[in-house]
Amino acid sequence: MKRKLRMGMIGGGKDAFIGAIHRIAANMDGLIELVCGALSSSPEKAIESGRTLFLPEDRIYRNYEEMILQESRLPAGERMDFVSIVTPNHAHFAPAMMALEHGFHVVIDKPITFTLEEAKLLKKKTEETGLSLLLTHTYAGYPMVKQAREMVKAGELGKIRKIIVEYPQGWLSRLSEKDGNPQAAWRTDPARSGKSGCMGDIGTHAAHLAEYISGLKITKLCADLSIVVDGRALDDDGNVLLKFDNGSNGVLIASQIAAGEENALRIRVYGEKGGLEWAQQEPNTLILKWLDAPVQILRAGGHQLSSYAAFNSRTPGGHPEGYLEAFANLYRNFALCVSAKNEGIKAASEAYDYPSVDEGIRGMAFINNVVNSSLSNDKWINFEV
Template identity: 75%
Template sequence: MNRKLRMGMIGGGKDAFIGAIHRLASNMDGLIELAAGALSINPDIARESGEMLFLPKDRSYLTYDELIKKESELPADKRIDFVTIVTPNFAHFAPAMMALEHGFHVVIEKPIAFTLAEAKLLKAKVEETGLILCLTHTYSGYPMVKQAKAMVSEGVLGKIRKVWVEYPQGWLSKLSEREGNAQAAWRTDPTKSGKSGCMGDIGTHAAHLAEYITGLQITQMCAALNILVDGRALDDDGNVLLKFSNGAAGVLMASQVAAGEENALRIRVYGEKGGVEWAQHEPNTLLVKWLDQPTQILRAGSNYPWLSSFTKNSCRTPGGHPEGYLEAFANIYRNFAQTLGAKIDGTTPSKEALDFPSVEDGIRGMAFIDNVVASSQSDKKWFDHIVE
């Protein structure tokens, strides 16, 4: 590629946290530029946001369908290459499908859609068009998460037996959705968030991380979802027992009422020979625990010869310089951009560039939401994790 990829953003206006994160992450490697946007369903906010981001007036649109239609009519050397969708859950499917139908690649916030049926329609459209869909499961972008995955796939730990993954937050410990917190309001509203609150929002991150690192698939679950704040419409806490495709056992905990916790995502994976432990609060560190040796501490940014190519490809700074959420997000955008650039050039992307969440991860995420809710409502001890 001898130019930057042109991005159109849907949602993510001036008051939206995640839109700013996407813009920072997409810009970090200089491979992408924001060329157009439909930044809010509120026309005034859409206009103001476009002005704040210095978008040309004729490419700051008031609706996503206007953006997609008008951009598709522009010459190939002017129109956007892809759209990034950073709207609430209920507004994912329609713009994603319309973008694919008009020939645009898609980056989309998780969950991929509002229902599993919608996710399957997107998968069918991606397969029909040959376009790329990238799902921003951010935590898979951390270097030491990739190192953990590499060690598991190389058999260093032996056969995986046990997975513990937890994602406690405390920000919904009060009924914040009734106190003017816009983020809390839509995330706890079944008409905007979907059939699950906590498990749909952060439980899906935990489930994806467990499958990403282990290379295994969740096959069965026994779930208990809870509403612990009186007056709330969706689950704000939950616990899930898991079984994996190789027979491994797992425990997944997610809570948004763990008072005092921030985004305390943590995973431990144990095999026959040893285990690995990673926590987002200390993302540059991977603990490797051995059955017959002292625990090792692996650090991102260090030039260890045994770090995987995927890990090294995702490290951005020398050892001792912290890399966090923005850098992990940027790694997903960079891999997507390199893959899309190779597609445009007719070349083959590297295996490292292809390492980003796709429509398949979106399908599994929506199935997880469906099945964890069904399991929680069922009298059966074990509920099959049905995807197709």
């Protein structure tokens, strides 16, 4: 890598939680620098936010259209290399498409777009331009998630038979969107979040994790979505039965009204020879349960891990790595691949292991199918993409 990549940010300004997370993650390895931003849909707040981050005055933009156009006119040695889009769901597609049309790579939060059709258009545009897109499914960045995936891929568990994935949260147990909580307000608003609330927000994470670790694809599902808190416009709880393309079955539970829970994402994958278990709140640990042997515990930073787990481990064993480091792994891998592309070379194979537009399409299809299933009288529906 001959220089830092230059990043522009859309959204994520003053008081925005996820924008700060993205900036910390992008900065962690010293491969990326923030050079410009259109940090809010409010021009005044965008300018104030840019100044707070000490961006150059002439590269603090009032809106994303202005930023993309002005940056595209700068000399190649000055303009941004990619945009990071950290806006609510309804404001993902337009800036992503405009960035790609003007020659910029894209980082985007999940779900990738507001509709499945928009996600497919982004895929078509990345294929036309040859530009890269990172979808920040954070949990794919954890070393022990990658270890689990490699063990399944190597056949160590045998044929996969069952997958159980759950993501309970409790932060929407009350009608927080009516009490001035801005995160709750947009996530429960169909105009900004889309056709699903809980399943679109965290159910997509659970579905992606199930497919990512197992290497399988969901082919059928049977879903039941609920609005538990009176007065809410979108689902805040749901249960989904799954069928995968190898004939195995699974269960996915996502809830934002599980009072007292924080971010208790947990997955269990069972094969013919044994099973594995990983929990986001104890991310350095992978538990292996064997049919004919004692339980085995693997730890991040330990010996005899896969090259993919080792590539994404940052500290020696016993030094906790978590959410920020997993996020940073995605940014680092993306940066290594974009820089290699710029130089006409190949990055390490492990670097290409990050979620992209195809996972975005799967996520949007998951939302569509879950909502359609919940509204249907059919027990099972085919997973349509």
